[in-house]
Amino acid sequence: MxxxxxxxxxxxxxxxxxxxxxxxxxxxxxxxxxxxxxxxxxxxxxxxxxxxxxxxxxxxxxxxxxxxxxxxxxxxxxxxxxxxxxxxxxxxxxxxxxxxxxxxxxxxxxxxxxxxxxxxxxxxxxxxxxxxxxxxxxxxxxxxxxxxxxHGHYRDWFASMPAPNAVPGRLLHFGLLRPYKGVETLLAAMADIADAQVSLRIVGNPASDGIADEVRQACRNDGRISATLRYVEDAELASEIGQAELIVLPYRQMHNSGTLLLALSLARPVLAPWNQANAAIAEEVGPGWVFLYRDELDARVVAETLASIRQRGAIAAPDLSARxxxxxxxxxxxxxxxxxxxxxxx
Missing domain, CATH: 3.40.50 (Rossmann fold)
Structure with a gap:
């Protein structure tokens, strides 16, 4: 073996x-x-x-x-x-x-x-x-x-697509919206964030009507939340990722994540649950890029991660040479x- x-x-x-x-x-x-x-x-x-x-x-x-x-x-x-x-x-x-x-x-x-x-x-x-x-x-x-x-990186794939500067406080969750990815956990955490400068974008095709309805209701309840609930072309996705200060992936099951590597390929920090696979990637790419939390995602974890990103200042791009x-x-x-x-x- x-x-x-x-x-x-x-x-x-x-x-x-x-x-x-x-x-x-x-x-x-x-x-x-x-x-x-x-x-x-x-x-x-x-x-x-x-x-x-x-x-x-x-x-x-x-x-x-x-x-x-x-x-x-x-x-x-x-x-x-x-x-x-x-x-x-x-x-x-x-x-x-x-x-x-x-x-x-x-x-x-x-x-x-x-x-x-x-x-x-x-x-x-x-x-x-x-x-x-x-x-x-x-x-x-x-x-x-x-x-x-x-798993290979996506740097070459998106190299020709312009990525805008990050919008301060912008959180992004993207990809196919499936039950195990925990979008409702992120919406609940967002509801507990009092900072009016924090905003949330949800971008991706919902796997069910129930997920779509939950996201739309959250958008109606909180003007800081907006969503594009469909498949998006690569150029549009690169723009969405570029505008994010932090990518948030509150997955309940996470072992291999192309989404995480895509965010890192476009030099955007990621907040994800702790597990051995994510910890290995965090070590591989260098400090200041993959932030890991244990237990349930909540408003405190999001706020602390945003603070850490702002305190770190400019750092070297993620090391994806092994990929x-x-x-x-x-x-x-x-x-x-x-x-x-x-x-x-x-």
């Missing part, structure tokens, strides 16, 4: 190794993490994008899975049934052909609830996994092999090659 030593020479892999990604053809709403990963892969590696027909009936050397629940979920019950049937035959094919599976551990488990059938399919996929990729070194390794390839994509692309190539070699030797 321990990570193997980095190879001293390239692994023997077939010319033109083909990797099927579990994500579809990139679009404007595709997670930039995936787009940057695909762009960073070395020349000579062939990438295929997922469709169930391609997965079932085409040939490929490695199957790379990111968020496995998306393979078995659909908005409708009928759609879910069809996707799960397709997933069953896909897993059967992977098992019969001994096609290696590489799995990136973005989350330790799906954030929303799952059915018994879904859990059974995902457990089967786990058993078929040849190489696990953890994107932070605090994730518990899994058998048979786990390698660490850190450069050129290096991460080579590491992914090596992980694919390791999985393929293990499948052939097994």
């Amino acid at each position: 321990n990570e193997p030593s980095p190879p001293q020479s390239p692994l023997a892999v077939p010319e033109g190794m083909t990797v099927l990604q579990s994500s579809g053809l990139p679009s404007k709403t595709t997670n930039p993490y995936l787009i940057q990963l695909l762009a960073s892969l070395p020349p000579g590696l062939r990438v295929e994008y997922f469709s169930m027909l391609r997965a079932l009936f085409s040939g490929y050397d490695v199957f790379h899975v990111h968020w496995p629940e998306y393979l078995v979920r659909h908005r409708s019950r009928l759609g879910t049934a069809f996707k799960q049937l397709g997933a069953f035959f896909l897993l059967l094919k992977l098992w019969a052909t001994r096609t290696p599976v590489v799995r990136t551990l973005h989350n330790l488990q799906p954030h929303e609830g799952s059915s018994r059938r879904e859990r059974a399919l995902l457990a089967w996929l786990d058993r078929l996994t040849t190489v696990w990729i953890r994107i932070n070194a605090t994730t518990e390794p899994r058998l048979p092999v786990t390698v660490t390839i850190l 450069d994509w050129d290096k991460l692309g080579r590491q992914h190539h090596d992980a694919y090659a390791s999985a393929l070699r293990a499948a052939k030797e097994g």
